[in-house]
Amino acid sequence: MAKETGQKMVAQNKKARHDYLIEDTYEAGLVLMGTEVKSLRQGRASLVDGFVDIEGHEAWLHNVHIPEYSQGTWTNHSARRKRKLLLNRVEIDKIERRVNEKGLTVVPLALYFKDGRAKVEIALAKGKKSWDKRQAIAERTANRETEQAIGRRMKGMRD
CATH class of the missing domain: 1.20.5 (Single alpha-helices involved in coiled-coils or other helix-helix interfaces)
Incomplete structure (x- = not known):
């Protein structure tokens, strides 16, 4: 089977660019279950209510809706579970410091596949x-x- 190359957009959060002043962006990987990946490959996700929280020096993505896979069995995932983000320790520390100091928030802007791997673009943002x-x-x-x-x-x- 040939490797995927390029970038395939799954979902964008256009409302975030309207509601927030974007200061800095990061690309993060996602820890997903198999049925979540299959559902994303069908192009089904919503980032509207999503946000990122730093808990115990780990970044977590909350309230992102990835619907259940239609052909999944009892191993299916819950649609709005929190998902771990894969970021470097330096990036997590920088994000946590800026959120605590300046009162910024971290919102997801886009969810996409890059060379076959699920990625999310997150941004440090200030509410408008x-x-x-x-x-x-x-x-x-x-x-x-x-x-x-x-x-x-x-x-x-x-x-």
Whole structure:
């Protein structure tokens, strides 16, 4: 059987990029059961309510929904169990220090397969206030309008 290469996206947490200001990102491996891997390979997962917690110098992923494998037997997994993240000790210590000092939170951004192995992209994030969200939306709208105006000018059209 040939080895998998490349990257296959399973799930993304777009709401996290809207609700949080992303400061730093990390790629972590996941400790999964066989039926979880099979369910992920079918492209079924949700990161919406997920978060990362550091317990006893280990990183754990909570509230990520990986549905039960449809053809699994009594060995099937529970959908929202906590899963261990595989990170270096230095990375775990750095994340734990920044969470405790600055009041940041750690959220999952993406779940994907990289060269056949399940990976999760996690981020140190700071919660946005409602006015921050409005400001970000206003900036995106302004940038879009300037790009459209430049495009119209390049085509020789009037504003």
